[in-house]
Amino acid sequence: MDATLISDAVIIQNLLVKRGAFALRDIDVRVPTGFVTGVVGPNGAGKTSLIKALLGLIAPDEGTITLFGAEHPGNRAAQQRIGVVLDRVTAMPEWHVGSIGRRIGPLYAEWDEELFRGLLERFEIPADNRVDALSRGQSVKLSLAMALAHRPQLLLLDEPSSGLDPVARRDLADIIREFMVDPSHTVLFSTHITSELDELADHIIVLNDGLVAFAGMLDELHERFAIVRGRPPFPDEARPATIGLRFESSGVYEALIRTEDTARFGPDTVIDAASTDDVVVHFAEHARSARHSARDGGPAAPGKESNR
């Protein structure tokens, strides 16, 4: 796909966000309009920090975030076009579901109470229930109803399917697909469940240890990486080409490699297409080895890939 033809809902440039000992750094990514972008990475990779920075809840230490062409945070017009679904409902636990629209509606310029009521009915959320009496699945659906009722163009979801049963997860995927019928809509969601990415995402950002390991279309991720497996001895000359080299208990080694490096490995190795899961796992492994090497005084250089 020609990247120059795609407009971007979000452009993040050289972002640095420090959170105690952790830092989200050198973040240079774009979220294309009209696509579902998945942010994936292991726990602690920086997914939530990235979403909070996009919302303006964390001030960047360096770099810029551009939202719908306007510098952010600080641009209310751009901010109003975001709908947010976080791990918890943004409502007081004592509120009754049916009263939420009346309470928070005035805070939004384009709140549609009729749409909100309709979504509650469709999602089968009882209006007379208190927020703290809802199940996890109902809470996510309530958050979605609240996010969609002010007609956003960008939907930000932070691990929305975490803790959901398969039926609720399927419902969530259906709602996201329905939202994406409008080509001006964009979704950015974080997850550590890679099967969701394969099912929903067009574009992917792999975060690892606060760095972007890969950013690009999902198809390109599968084209760009491969998995190599073989029996020791491991060819030392091929070591720089590997990402997250692991030795299994059976003695077989496994590593992620870039597809252009396949020629470095001999005929006694097996090279397969890498799944999204493989990429996430091996980048995490690579970062862990790099941390250990740095602690022991050796070189440390986690890989980074980006097509945009």
Added chain:
Amino acid sequence: MIATFTLFDVRNFATTQPLRMILPLALVVLFGASVPIPGAPIVIAALIASITTSYYFQGDERGMLDTLYAASSISRPAVVIGRYISALIFAAAAVGLGAATTVVMTAVRHQSLSWPLALGMLVAAFGIVSVALAVQLPWFFALGFTRGRPMIYIPVGILSIAGFVAGQTGFLDGSIQITSSGVPLALVSILTVTFC
């Protein structure tokens, strides 16, 4: 936007956990009926109102309302100014109730109300609320409720100690004597409001 947020904030404070509003106001009245010092409920109301300011921020954390504000049409300056106004509205209601209690109890006890003293109490109440809000709100906005929690007690504690010392050393009007029952009652009330 400021008015919209203030309305939301006051309504949320008053209706989400009504006991948190009713109990402090009830304590103001309780003081009026218990402490035989004309005008004392006015100052006590200001101290109680200063403690309850933190409730707004506690609500923000419990309901993740900061995130709600961040993704709404309300600007951050409107949230900050609106929060100051909400806190002032509650303080005004508490001090107003303290003043009404003073007037009613003075009549019930067949005492004469010294208007200069009552005015002095109102000025003191205004000073207490102003100092507390000026110190507490920036702190809570920066740190949130949980991390900023010690600031609930610090302004009120300092002001209470300063007032007590000033009273005992005769710095204030010597005609006012602190009764033996007044100090423990004040402490119990402040602790009740703090931990409820």
